[in-house]
Amino acid sequence: MSEENAKNNNKPIVIRKKSSGHGGHHGGAWKVAYADFVTALMAFFLVMWLVSQSDEVKQSVEGYFQDPVGFMKSKGQGLYDGDSSPIKSKPGKSVLSQRLQTEREMLLNARENIKVAIDNIPELAGFKDNIDMEMTPEGLRIQLIEAGSGDGSVFFDLGSARLKSHTTLLLTAIASELGTLPNSIIIEGHTDSKPFSGTYGYSNWELSADRANSARKLMASSGLRPGQIVEIRGNADKRPRYPSDPEDPRNRRVVIVVLNEDVAEQYQTELAASE
Numbered sequence: 001m002s003e004e005n006a007k008n009n010n011k012p013i014v015i016r017k018k019s020s021g022h023g024g025h026h027g028g029a030w031k032v033a034y035a036d037f038v039t040a041l042m043a044f045f046l047v048m049w050l051v052s053q054s055d056e057v058k059q060s061v062e063g064y065f066q067d068p069v070g071f072m073k074s075k076g077q078g079l080y081d082g083d084s085s086p087i088k089s090k091p092g093k094s095v096l097s098q099r100l101q102t103e104r105e106m107l108l109n110a111r112e113n114i115k116v117a118i119d120n121i122p123e124l125a126g127f128k129d130n131i132d133m134e135m136t137p138e139g140l141r142i143q144l145i146e147a148g149s150g151d152g153s154v155f156f157d158l159g160s161a162r163l164k165s166h167t168t169l170l171l172t173a174i175a176s177e178l179g180t181l182p183n184s185i186i187i188e189g190h191t192d193s194k195p196f197s198g199t200y201g202y203s204n205w206e207l208s209a210d211r212a213n214s215a216r217k218l219m220a221s222s223g224l225r226p227g228q229i230v231e232i233r234g235n236a237d238k239r240p241r242y243p244s245d246p247e248d249p250r251n252r253r254v255v256i257v258v259l260n261e262d263v264a265e266q267y268q269t270e271l272a273a274s275e
Contacts, residue, residue: 103260107140110177110258114142117173123166130154131170139183139260142174144215145241146252155254159196161210163218171215172222174256179223184230184264187212187219188255193237193246209234215254230259230267 111133118124118131132143144167148154155167163171178185189208196204212232220229240251259267 099261104135106181107135107183107258107260110181111135111140113177114174117177118170121166121169121173123169127154127166127170138257138263140258142256142258143241144170144254144256145250146254147249152249152252156211156214159207161207161214163214168218171218175219175223177223178219178256178258179225179228181258183228183261184259184267185224185228186231186233186257186259186267187216187229188233188235188239188257189213189215190235190239190241190251190253190255191237192240192249192251204236205234207234208236211254215256219256230264 114133118128124131127148130145130148132145134141144155146152146154146156152158153164155164155170156162157164189210189212191204191208193204196202196207209232212234216229216232220226237246237251240246240248241253242248242251245251
């Protein structure tokens, strides 16, 4: 037995190691690299998408990441408002500001051209103080103030909507300039609060509306584009120029409002909604 054991002890010992599989292509490292590549590609396209969006969309995305919970409560889901309607693309702030500035310069230029035209009409030399032109949030506002010496009438016959001869010259000059603009126009008639009682109940309401309409008819035939006048208004004494003194004769006036684009769009929207 001892000899047999000795022989067995002298046999070489062979250790076989099982080769583990590499899963092909050197293991799973390629999966990690591929995932990194896909993530980077997704981030790239996300950045490209954001760059091409309007300022409103960018602000919505920024608001979501700053306060996701608050944003979701106020805006609904994702980049949609509470009724799930997609955000409407609007002009960027710089584009909008440039458009507003261009329009303002155009109206200011029209105002200067009207002043020059008035200076060149001798018949209007004594009425320049009764013509007021100013820029307002609505646009360009031209006021013909019916207050003067004598019987107080300047642009219309006393108690009438009949235009005086120099008023025809004035409105023609104004219409010739405004007709070159794309802007819509509203014409308003105003009176003071002194009671006016004409025949058959003719009152300040009718007088203010008729004077606005007289101006409309003259200007429509003297240079304005068809459809450029969108409304005439007879306000009587309800919108005085001098609220602290409603009987002041300077409250009697005809006002020509040249609307800027934003106000005109809002007006058309309200008009369509009322129909």
